[in-house]
Amino acid sequence: MAGKAEFIWLDGRIVPWAEATIHVASEAVIRAASVFEGVRGYGNAEHDELYIFRNADHLRRLRQSARMLHMQIPYSDEDLTAAFRELLRRNGFRNDVHFRPTVYFGEGDSGASYLPDEIRTGMFVIAVKRPGGKALTEGVAAGTSTWRRNSDIAMPSRIKAAGNYHNSRLAHVEARRNGYGAALMLNAAGKVAEGPAACFMMVRQGRVITPPVTADILESITRETLIELIRDELGLEVQEREIDRTEVYMAEEAFFCGSGAEVTPMVSLDRYDLGDGKVGALTKRIQRLYFDVAEGRVEKYRHWLTPVYRGNT
Ligand SMILES: Cc1ncc(COP(=O)(O)O)c(C=O)c1O
Incomplete structure (x- = not known):
């Protein structure tokens, strides 16, 4: 299925697509307070494997983006890599997958520019099938x-x-x-x-x-x-x-x-x-x-x- 998948990883849990929601009052929704990565996974039929391409480099850049915007990612690289793999497996992807690990600010209560310890920082990963186009x-x-x-x-x-x-x-x-x-x-x-x-x-x-x-x-x-x-x-x-x-x-x-x-x-x-x-x-x-x-x-x-x-x- 293009553009949609069965499961999404949201704040440490794998949930069905329809249940992966965050509150409209979150800073992510109101002020686009989020940083993300776009990562691909490639299939190799001979190896019977799906490979994430340059995972460590995407994680490094995600941390740099978060650091610049004073956001703290509440997971280790090991946790996140395990989460990506689990999500891709649960969705049964074998090739042509594109996923977006996204770090976001949750609900705020004013127009303040929050420091990391003043607001909840969440994370989600959406993975979809995305074969290359013409x-x-x-x-x-x-x-x-x-x-x-x-x-x-x-x-x-x-x-x-x-x-x-x-x-x-x-x-x-x-x-x-x-x-x-x-x-x-x-x-x-x-x-x-x-x-x-x-x-x-x-x-x-x-x-x-x-x-x-x-x-x-x-x-x-x-x-x-x-x-x-x-x-x-x-x-x-x-x-x-x-x-x-x-x-x-x-x-x-x-x-x-x-x-x-x-x-x-x-x-x-x-x-x-x-x-x-x-x-x-x-x-x-x-x-x-x-x-x-x-x-x-x-x-x-x-x-x-x-x-x-x-x-x-
Ligand atoms: C604005 C912009 N420039 C460049 C790139 C390419 O970056 P990367 O090769 O790390 O995916 C992207 C994302 O793919 C992008 O959104």
Whole structure:
């Protein structure tokens, strides 16, 4: 079933989907006081296993987001990993799963900005089936957003907070209304930042180029993964540097990357074709490599995978 599952993990318990509710007076509902992660699990039929991809890195980032917003996560990494595995097992997922561990503030009684010991901090995990869409093979036509990416001096994009996704939503809805499949966002300095829910990479003269983590982007785990794989497995140079909008028009290839987006090719920007306007050959190679690693076919990178069904931990 797409978009829904039998069970949700809520505040330490696995409950049926319909019973996973929190109060409307919670700060999570009223002021979007929550931080979260988007994590994927990949099936490997040969191993008869479902692997969580880069679980430890997602937990680390979740803790960083929470710390920045003065939220305390009331569970250890071991507890949470056990919870994720149990939830995925109980739902019977064997492949193509996407889950969102979310830390939230509960009910408040005023407009105060709460300190961690003044409010209940809860947590839930929603896991759903989410197979990759046709954009993976066909690519997307993107439009440059008129909205700028959240700035580090106002509400840092580095923090994966629910509130940041209003900035994302403005850009994505604008893109859709203008007939594009995706948005590319610039930062306040007018340099390329990222997509509303994915980081950005482009290829120019055989080199892969991506904005630095100081460009008002989320410090993407997929971006980090690809930088390592492109350098070490494909032997290509990856530059982390500022990117001008017009450079994208001149790129031979480009793609978005993220846990949800995986490696989604971009075939045009603002109706300028990138290269020949088709999914790029290098992009396809990078995509294949990413799936080989995430689906457990490359021994060297097995340490990034957490098995769901094997063992008890
Ligand atoms: C705004 C934004 N940028 C980038 C990413 C990619 O991050 P990651 O690769 O860690 O999933 C995401 C989430 O997928 C995101 O929401």
